[in-house]
Amino acid sequence: MKEKLKIRVVNSDGKEYVLWTLSGKRLWDSLVDNGLDIGGICAGNNVCGKCKVRVEGETNPISDAEREHLLPDEIREGFRLACYCNVHSPLTVYIDNVGQDLNHKDIYSVFRPLGIPLIxxxxxxxxxxxxxxxxxxxxxxxxxxxxxxxxxxxxxxxxxxxxxxxxxxxxxxxxxxxxxxxxxxxxxKQSRVFGIAVDIGTTTIFASLLDLQKRKAAAVISKSNLQKTYGADIISRLSYCMGNDDGMKTLHQVLINSINICIEELIDEISITEQDIFAFSVAGNPVMLHFFLGLSPAGFAAAPYVGVFNDEIICPARQLGLKSAQEAECYILPQIGGFVGADTIAALLSIPENDDHTYLLVDIGTNGEVVLSKKGQMWAASAAAGPAFEGGGITCGMRAGEGAIDRVYLDQDGQLQFNILGHNSPRGICGSAVIDLVSCLLEKGLIDTNGIIRTSDLNQYIGENGSQRDEIVLMPGKETGNGLKISINQEDIRQIQLAKAAIRSAIDILLDEAGIEYQELDYIYLAGSFGNYINPVSALKIGMLPPVPTALIKNAGNAAGQGVTEVLLSHPAWERAKILRDRVKHIELADRTGFQELFLSRLNF
The missing domain is CATH 3.10.20 (Ubiquitin-like (UB roll))
Structure with missing residues (x-):
């Protein structure tokens, strides 16, 4: 029998965890099996290079393949990729991966539910x-x-x-x-009656604890979807599910565990028990909802991209493994079609009803959705933007948490300035800042409209050529919280180009489908936890949105979160969700003639 070894895990805020693993087991498996988020996005397949940790103790030697993902300074300081590292002795592992857990119930305090409640x-x-x-x-x-x-x-x-x-x-x-x-x-009479609204994102899970008697939010939380260790996007998780005999079961259980973690923290905050939870409203993209219900998502692996269900579903909560009262039911919102899911329906519920307006709703995330509403008619499309807008796939990318650069701007002298979340030194750059940064680099002429870094114009910015590709160093290692430089390189810029081209192409095709020009838009609503923090000026500068006046661009906040909350508090909202499902026409972008040419034309800034 293999020897069990102790691993002491130290988070970047100094918090320590102790876990045990078998001798010879991969460090990646040891950490993920114990529910720790180490930042990798390729399911431990030695591809992304994002699961960097600092290790003290005996492990296997660094291979040439692993060295390609690490800088010489990182190797000297003891950094390893967890997916390449095997445990051969007791270890101390330092994880530099701080997520931001949100708890802002005031965001939803202005909501006034209409009509009779759902429960x-x-x-x-x-x-x-x-x-x-x-x-x-x-x-x-x-x-x-x-x-x-x-x-x-x-x-x-x-x-x-x-x-x-x-x-x-x-x-x-x-x-x-x-x-x-x-x-x-x-x-x-003194019974406590609560429900939980859940929006299951590919990267993040939002949950709102609702007092069903007072019809208002009692607590709100946002946590990482732990499925991301099996792939950063929907396609990679589908691949994992289809390629492993227990893939479906694993991803279902990981998702339920992620939601139960949210439930535990919410009920602890206001001192209630799971027996006081009597209902759930649930939204998410189609693949996430199939994982949630434990249904095969195989229908989304190839055209025509049709799943097991797309209508609304009501089912017992405990049957799925959710922590709740025995009587609790799950109300799963209907989906539109293809990869456009219930999260889009929920987002539409949060937009004021006005059939006289023509607007775009753009929910920007790993799996982006775009909806065009023209005087009551609606069209929707899914845009596979990938994880770049959320910091994934970017060399120095990270979630919006302590030490993340979340804003980049030019001062009066034309110099780059940064806003850093929290009180510590910077550790990386999150998605909203990446868009700002590219916009600023365009304005300064450090990159051209093709996205190419103009190395001759770098001035005080340190450019490194050769094996690390051309790059622009924003902060040297001596100024950062982890001793590693913060930079953006040519491949990072390429990832942003691909992501923004996906969003813009979807917008252009929907405008064409409706037979209108962008000048006819009354509003553009930016939705999603990420979209809410985008600087509209930066989004326009890089060409992600059509060139409308900035006054027409509105931040809709976490529109899906607001909509799924509204459903649990208002029966008319539940009924309206079904009406919207029938009203919205789904457009499959890949089936459109000229889509590839349009996409390529939108790569440039």
Missing amino acids: EVKQIFIPGIDKENPVSIHHRLRKALAAYSLELSIDNLAFLFRLDRAGRPAMELNALVYPGNRIKFIGP
């Missing part, structure tokens, strides 16, 4: 036992609630029986009325 908390009175004519608690409930369908669990009936006693004139109770006039739970 109604109804006050009821049940007659006590009549000594002259005693009747069971169940019969009295059925008689008092004749207009409803009772679907009470045996445990719930047993609880109500314990409340019932002779001589009590009446019981004042709360009944949970689900869609279809179904009562699934009856409890005392």
Whole structure:
């Protein structure tokens, strides 16, 4: 039997974890199996070079293939790629990967749900036992609630029986009325009734804990989707699922675990239990929703990209493994078609209804979606932007967390200036800053409209040619929090070009489908946790959006998060989601004549 070895993991904020692994096991597997996010995006397949950690202890020697991903300074300081590193002795591993966990319930405090709630908390009175004519608690409930369908669990009936006693004139109770006039739970007046709205992103999971009695948010959180260690984008996760016998089961369980982590933190924050969670509303792209339900996503691996379902689904929450009350149900929003999913429906719910307006909704992420609404008619397309806009696939890219550069701008003297999140030295650059940076480099003439770095014009910026490609160094290692320089190179710029061309091509095709010009747009809404932080001027400068006046570009915030929250608080929103599904026409970009030529033409800035 192999020896078990201790690994001490030290996070960049000094927090320590202890885990155990088998001698000879890959460090990547040892860390990921214990739920630690180490930043890799290729499922440990020795491709991305992003799972860098500093290691103290005996491991296997560095191979030539691993050296290609590491700088000489990194090797001297003990950095390794976890996917190449095997554990041969007790180790201390330093992880320089800080994510940002959000908890901003105030974002949703302005929401005022309209109409009746999806799950109604109804006050009821049940007659006590009549000594002259005693009747069971169940019969009295059925008689008092004749207009409803009772679907009470045996445990719930047993609880109500314990409340019932002779001589009590009446019981004042709360009944949970689900869609279809179904009562699934009856409890005392002081019962706490909560639900959770979930938006499952390819990179990030958003969850909002909702007080269903007060009809408002009690807490909000955003966490990494731990599936990303099996691939940064949808296609790579599909590949993992199809190429491994237990791939479907693994990705389903990892996703459920990610959501349960959110649930645990939310309920701990306001001191309730999972037994107080009675409903979920769920949105996400089609592949994520198939993983969520444990259904095969094989239909999305090839044309015509049709999954097992695209209508709304209601199912028991516990059946999926979610931490909740026994009675809890999941309300999964409908999808539009192809890779345009329920998250787009949720985002549309957050946009004010006005059939007189013509607008674009652009949800920018790993799997971007674009919707064009023209006086009530709607078209939608999916744009495979990849992870570049979220810091993935960028040499010094990182999530928007402590030490991330999140804004880049030019001062009055034309010099690059940076805004850094938190109070520590910079560690990397997140997606919103990458767009700012490319915009600034274009303005300074350090890159041309083809995206080529003009090395002769670098001036004080240090350009390195040769094996590391041309690059522009923004900060030398002595000024950063991890001792490594922060730079952008030719390949990074290429990744941004590919991502922005995907978004812009989708916009152009939808405008053509509707027969309008961009000058006819009343608004462009930028959605998504990333889209909310984009500087519209920078997005226009790099050509990601059509050249409209900046005043027409509105940040819609986490539109999908707001929409899926609205569904759980408002029955009309649930019904409107179905109407939107039928109204929006899905456009498959790859089927359009001239798409490749259009995409190539949009690569330039």
